[in-house]
Amino acid sequence: MIAQNRKARHDYAVIDTYEAGVALLGTEVKSLRLGRASLVDAFATVDDGEVWLRGLHIPEYSQGSWTNHEPRRTRKLLLHRGEIERLIGKIREGGLTLVPLSLYFKDGKVKCEIALARGKKAYDKRTDLAKRDADREIQRAYGRAAKGRARELR
DSSP: OOEEOHHHHHHEEEEEEEEEEEOOOHHHHHHHHTTOOBOTTOEEEEETTEEEEESOBOOOOTTOOTTOOOTTOOEEEEOOHHHHHHHHHHHHHSSEEEEEEEEEEETTEEEEEEEEEEEOOHHHHHHHHHHHHHHHHHHHHHHHHHTTOGGGGO
């Protein structure tokens, strides 16, 4: 795992996820191998039948010379034609966006997990937090019961 967008699952309701390759320059890969990247302001767009990742910050490689890259340049995501067509159709329905969830290495190649997502309202976020807290409390109670401390719950 290189980078993860933790805020994305909080701000968006994830409908579907896709794994995409990322077209990178050499110094970008070297910088990523050092574990330096930020998905905070990143988002994906579909332009002319191609998917582009915008706002991803990969800092310049310290050992790079004139061949260094721009930290926030637009990068192409590599998906199958059928996946791109499906994404275009779902985005045109309305209210959906493409959000990068994580950036990682798989078999030596950089992959980006993108999600087709719908933005959450404030009350949806509060509901999710309350549900997560309730689930956590249930798991604690099960753990105590499994250890034989069930009588402490009464």
